[in-house]
Amino acid sequence: SQRYRIAAILGDGIGREVVPEGLRCLRAAAEAHGFELDVVEHDFACADHWLRHGAMLPPDWKDVLGGFDAIFFGAVGWPEVVPDHVSLWGSLLQFRRGFDQYVNLRPVRLLRGVRSPLRDHGPGDIDFRVVRENTEGEYSNVGGRIFEGTDRETVLQETVLTRIGVDRVLRYAFDLAAGRPRKHLTWATKSNGISIAMPYWDERAAAMAKQYPDVVADKDHIDILAAKFVLRPGQYDVVVASNLFGDILSDLGPACAGTIGIAPSANINPDRTWPSLFEPVHGSAPDIAGRGIANPVGQIWSGAMMLEHLGEPAAAAAVLAAIERVLADRPEVLTPDLGGPGTTEGLGTAIAAEI
């Protein structure tokens, strides 16, 4: 039978609590759908690799991880020990860039059993995809500080957009929109204020739109787009955004759809030259770590996206269906962020049993 090699990185904080539940569900899916998973755990986190070696990753990390079929990632970050920009640029952001995972795909759906903080919105009313550029843009490490410690102190940081980088993520998003019933794409911009980078983004998006006459494409400035996520989230279908704007929209969208705890993401290398990486949208959440109450659904749903990517769509669909059934019908196992009394393990076990 088919065998997939998975690198699991539990990471820090609640990552260590939710990844085991994700693996539990993946194993249940493998058994039910007749494939095998070889899971190798890696200790690339603040709490272990950093403490032992003073670095988030070994120098040969690309060789160590590059041969896996996919990476199943929890969350990294332990700000009391390592500044976030060091731990994140030392691991997650390395993977995204080094493995050319240029699409960060983040579904936003209001599921049955989940209560939206928005009035007048029920299951099915919110269902869109955020396609986030994942390798360049505002997340650059070009820049620095001059006149340090004086009144003239000035800090510069470059936003970098390349034609290759912009076009490839736009193409992915337009292809995605073209395959959906509503065929609607919105690109996030801020070309009225960010007057060099964002007009370029608009220009490339408008050019790409010409190649997709069937897709209804429009743009919204990020400020009003954020507002419309709250006021009229139902109008969106595919939203494509730069690295930073995609980051913001993909936390805001899930909040409108109930909780960030259930939101999944796929860091995809569509050319499959390197492994893709699957992780929940939430972070390591040091404030609730260690209490066994973190919501594992974002991690489990990310597992479903991984199965889809690996070529197991039936298993992926089964995982998602199991999530939906448990959310809708088993209020007693839901975690506190979903309004329930349950635990991480209890919720993970319930979903695995459904699979």
Added chain:
Amino acid sequence: SQRYRIAAILGDGIGREVVPEGLRCLRAAAEAHGFELDVVEHDFACADHWLRHGAMLPPDWKDVLGGFDAIFFGAVGWPEVVPDHVSLWGSLLQFRRGFDQYVNLRPVRLLRGVRSPLRDHGPGDIDFRVVRENTEGEYSNVGGRIFEGTDRETVLQETVLTRIGVDRVLRYAFDLAAGRPRKHLTWATKSNGISIAMPYWDERAAAMAKQYPDVVADKDHIDILAAKFVLRPGQYDVVVASNLFGDILSDLGPACAGTIGIAPSANINPDRTWPSLFEPVHGSAPDIAGRGIANPVGQIWSGAMMLEHLGEPAAAAAVLAAIERVLADRPEVLTPDLGGPGTTEGLGTAIAAEI
């Protein structure tokens, strides 16, 4: 009696419809509170100055406007005729920089009579201030394009933070928080991803916090902060943010508090070396312009902020009280965005009558 010289710039789109209502209310306040307003209108907009001169402003705009006590601004932008980055960088963003209006103060309040899109939130539950840096940061015009038209095409745009620029807006925000009952300040950041500029912002904010031991200061990354505006807006008191983050938060906040149509803003030069500028948060909204249904409350409330700045706090309070009474008690005059059947002029007239 006291006399104030006001430059009015109606601008484009709905700016031309809401500024007259703002002036109507300001005149009513002047009459009731015994001061005088000299209002001089200026045609600095796409629809007039640009069409006649091919520029948004005359070369001597600083002299023309610099002597006024304040600027009362509608909205600029007519993207079919002038690209937004040209019209905005040609006017509004010039004023903010040229007149050193380094604080953009944007109150977010859920008022009586306004329905929040958020469940479980009623009048009084949302009441905070966004303090937006207004002259530097992500809104820079430093950068450009190289290898144009080729596969190597690359666009760079610099984010610029200066110690002077960061510290002065932080100081304003901490002073503001220190004077409020809850004394709570949150700074927006994204230091885990924007790894050069934002760690600097954090560093300056943390240093400033040490000078304000009475203020409870914490930080949130912009992605989770946007989510929390939807999930728990009541927890915020003063939120200080960079130019771009402040832009996003000050549209998102008002959306959570009902509608962007009522949100005011003050572009303040705290040193009073140049006039400050008062404008609604909303833009020129070409899609609804010309129909007489734009909500004038953001403009009128901006007028109240202007009166406060000019040293007429009683008049300012009267305008805000009139707004609140009309919103709560006169549903028949409310504009469509507030769920009513009313018009711009009808709502403006009703508020002026209350004053």
